[in-house]
Amino acid sequence: MTNGDASDNGVEDIIIARDVHKWFGSFHALRGVSTTVKRAEKVVILGPSGSGKSTFIRTINRLEEHQRGEIIVDGITLSNDVRNIDAIRREVGMVFQQFNLFPHLTVKDNITLAPMKVRHIPRAEAEDTAMGLLERVGIPEQAEKYPAELSGGQQQRVAIARALAMQPRIMLFDEPTSALDPEMIKDVLDVMTELAQSGMTMLIVTHEVGFAREVADRVIMFDEGMIAEEAPPNEFFINPKSDRAKLFLSQILH
Amino acid sequence: MATRETTPGAILPPPRMTTGKVGWIRNNLFSSPSNGATTIIVAALTLYLLWLFVDWAFGTADWSVIPTLGGTLVLGQYNSDSVCPSNDCFWRPQASLLIAMTYFGILWAVAATTLVRGVALTTAFVAAAMALLPLPFDEMGMDVRLLLVANIPAVFLGRWLGRNTPVGSTRNLIIIAFVGFITVYFLLRGIEGVPGLYPVPSRFWGGLMLNILLAAGGITASLPIGIMLALGRRSNLPVVKMLCIGFIEFFRGVPLITLLFMSQTLVPLAFPRDFPLDEVTRAGIVITMFSAAYMAENIRGGLQALHRGQTEAARALGLPPWNTTTFITLPQALRNVVPAIVGQYISLYKDTTLVFIIGMLDILHMGSSFIGSNREFLPHSRELFLFIALVFWVFNYGMSYVSRRVERNLGVGER
Numbered sequence: 001m002t003n004g005d006a007s008d009n010g011v012e013d014i015i016i017a018r019d020v021h022k023w024f025g026s027f028h029a030l031r032g033v034s035t036t037v038k039r040a041e042k043v044v045i046l047g048p049s050g051s052g053k054s055t056f057i058r059t060i061n062r063l064e065e066h067q068r069g070e071i072i073v074d075g076i077t078l079s080n081d082v083r084n085i086d087a088i089r090r091e092v093g094m095v096f097q098q099f100n101l102f103p104h105l106t107v108k109d110n111i112t113l114a115p116m117k118v119r120h121i122p123r124a125e126a127e128d129t130a131m132g133l134l135e136r137v138g139i140p141e142q143a144e145k146y147p148a149e150l151s152g153g154q155q156q157r158v159a160i161a162r163a164l165a166m167q168p169r170i171m172l173f174d175e176p177t178s179a180l181d182p183e184m185i186k187d188v189l190d191v192m193t194e195l196a197q198s199g200m201t202m203l204i205v206t207h208e209v210g211f212a213r214e215v216a217d218r219v220i221m222f223d224e225g226m227i228a229e230e231a232p233p234n235e236f237f238i239n240p241k242s243d244r245a246k247l248f249l250s251q252i253l254h
Numbered sequence: 255m256a257t258r259e260t261t262p263g264a265i266l267p268p269p270r271m272t273t274g275k276v277g278w279i280r281n282n283l284f285s286s287p288s289n290g291a292t293t294i295i296v297a298a299l300t301l302y303l304l305w306l307f308v309d310w311a312f313g314t315a316d317w318s319v320i321p322t323l324g325g326t327l328v329l330g331q332y333n334s335d336s337v338c339p340s341n342d343c344f345w346r347p348q349a350s351l352l353i354a355m356t357y358f359g360i361l362w363a364v365a366a367t368t369l370v371r372g373v374a375l376t377t378a379f380v381a382a383a384m385a386l387l388p389l390p391f392d393e394m395g396m397d398v399r400l401l402l403v404a405n406i407p408a409v410f411l412g413r414w415l416g417r418n419t420p421v422g423s424t425r426n427l428i429i430i431a432f433v434g435f436i437t438v439y440f441l442l443r444g445i446e447g448v449p450g451l452y453p454v455p456s457r458f459w460g461g462l463m464l465n466i467l468l469a470a471g472g473i474t475a476s477l478p479i480g481i482m483l484a485l486g487r488r489s490n491l492p493v494v495k496m497l498c499i500g501f502i503e504f505f506r507g508v509p510l511i512t513l514l515f516m517s518q519t520l521v522p523l524a525f526p527r528d529f530p531l532d533e534v535t536r537a538g539i540v541i542t543m544f545s546a547a548y549m550a551e552n553i554r555g556g557l558q559a560l561h562r563g564q565t566e567a568a569r570a571l572g573l574p575p576w577n578t579t580t581f582i583t584l585p586q587a588l589r590n591v592v593p594a595i596v597g598q599y600i601s602l603y604k605d606t607t608l609v610f611i612i613g614m615l616d617i618l619h620m621g622s623s624f625i626g627s628n629r630e631f632l633p634h635s636r637e638l639f640l641f642i643a644l645v646f647w648v649f650n651y652g653m654s655y656v657s658r659r660v661e662r663n664l665g666v667g668e669r
Contacts, residue, residue, distance in 0.1 A: 061570055063566055063569065063570060086572055086574065089569065089570060089571070089572035090572045092570075093570070093571075094567075094570040096563060096566070096567065096570075098561075098563050100561070100563035100564060100566060100567035101567075102564065102567070102568075102582055102586075103586065104585050104586050104589065104664075113571075113573075113581060114568075114571035114572060114573055117573060117577045117581065118571070118572045118573060118574075118577075159567075162571070163570075163571070166571060166572060
């Protein structure tokens with residue numbers, strides 16, 4: 001199984017999606033999404049609510065199951081094979097809008113749990129890594145606290161550290177700053193910018209235009225379950241081609 | 255009232271009349287004329303009832319029925335002439351209690367919280383204090399008192415063992431609990447032909463000992479069984495799911511009394527004819543299953559109340575389903591339903607009195623059958639039943655208290 005040496009297998013396109021369809025009951029949520037993400041690329045996904053952008057990134061680590069089409073992550077095809085799903089989830093970290101930290105565990109235990117149980121890393125080593133990551137997201141002093149004792153921005157940074165502890169090759173961000181107070185947003189975006197500069201492959205669903213312009217290599221706009229426009233940020237924000245993108249931008253940029 | 259000037263922005267204590275004892279009384283008891291009147295009427299009524307009770311309890315009441323029954327309330331007919339010739343079976347429940355105390359001591363060493371220490375020490379001292387009661391111990395001999403007092407050293411022995419030997423690991427604790435339970439069972443039941451272990455058929459077990467035995471077995475076993483049933487009911491495997499639903503709905507849908515009857519007539523059919531399954535074990539199994547079915551639904555409720563994001567986060571980290579349950583969802587679900595679990599325990603403990611339906615004499619029916627056959631005590635049955643009620647209340651309040659403490663301890667970092 002590809003574990004630890006996948007970077008050597010020469011896969012340049014780390015995520016390949018071909019004609020991905022997804023239905024919730026009779027609602028057609030994804031209607032033929034095809035795109036390719038290169039290693040170390042930063043992709044920002046925009047779009048009105050209900051356009052399928054969250055659903056799409058959730059299909060990449062199989063939190064949602066796609067019903068038609070093909071998704072290949074780091075050379076592994078997503079199918080119902082449990083081993084493939086587990087392998088992909090080890091490759092892909094995810095950060096949620098609502099943080100989803102484990103409230104009954106301390107910050108440190110939140111971070112060390114998966115490395116210890118899934119990668120079988122000894123506790124001492126896992127804790128060292130955890131402290132290093134907390135250092136990196138700027139809150140090492142919170143290690144022994146419980147999530148509820150932290151501010152929203154701190155919780156989201158713990159969530160990023162928790163995902164990074166599994167040493168993923170890809171990070172998915174599902175509206176990471178949407179549940180935060182304005183003064184907390186910058187702390188989280190700073191961490192994400194630093195992560196982007198370190199060469200991580202990132203897919204980010206966000207409404208933060210400034211961040212998108214600064215960090216993204218490419219912007220994908222979703223509308224009604226389809227990709228409405230796909231372009232580098234400067235092109236997309238300054239000179240959008242589709243009418244749908246123009247309308248959307250006029251709404252979010254005021 | 256003269257108003258003094260205050261500096262804007264200064265941090266001031268709250269106005270005096272809203273805090274302290276006077277403030278509390280004003281706010282809570284006399285906040286309006288009608289509230290004041292209610293307070294006075296209710297207080298007067300309470301005092302009157304209290305006076306009636308005290309007058310009865312220390313005046314007309316005759317509590318002699320309790321020492322007369324004495325050890326019978328605790329052990330039933332266990333040590334009577336007809337069951338145990340020469341009356342020297344008394345040490346066996348005593349020794350069982352010592353085993354339990356030693357186990358409490360180990361738990362104290364392992365858990366190292368004031369709560370567990372409190373429970374262990376209180377139980378040990380209460381047991382030891384029973385040696386001082388004016389019960390007719392004389393006919394049972396001095397060694398009985400010694401064995402009761404030995405509960406205090408036993409709890410400390412347990413603590414020493416827990417600290418200095420490897421008995422305290424989770425696995426060993428489970429093994430010891432299991433072995434301990436079997437040992438107690440055979441100690442009480444006796445073994446044919448072994449000197450000192452004269453067989454006492456379980457239908458003669460009785461009194462408080464019977465309630466505690468059934469409750470202890472039920473409490474220990476119904477939680478793990480309930481957890482498995484709850485997980486099974488949420489399983490994706492249709493067969494497992496149907497079996498669990500069937501089990502839960504059957505045991506919840508049938509009255510416990512019916513189940514107890516069935517335990518004596520139907521359960522033996524499931525076992526080979528000579529299988530040594532006595533009345534108490536059968537009753538215990540049925541009570542445990544009954545309780546486990548309710549427990550399962552409580553736990554399932556706790557699991558369903560969890561935010562979907564918890565499972566998603568665990569899955570996104572690559573934790574397999576089994577780990578997600580053990581480390582993420584189950585601990586949170588259990589913590590949320592601690593009050594319901596303890597409620598079920600209390601209910602289970604009280605339900606143990608229902609074994610009278612299959613002819614066993616627990617503490618309650620020991621009392622009522624004594625009154626029935628000794629008519630001279632009939633006028634004082636009130637005292638006896640009040641005492642028995644108090645015994646139940648003390649145990650259940652103890653569980654309730656422990657539950658509240660556990661909730662508070664687990665509340666750290668909640669939401």
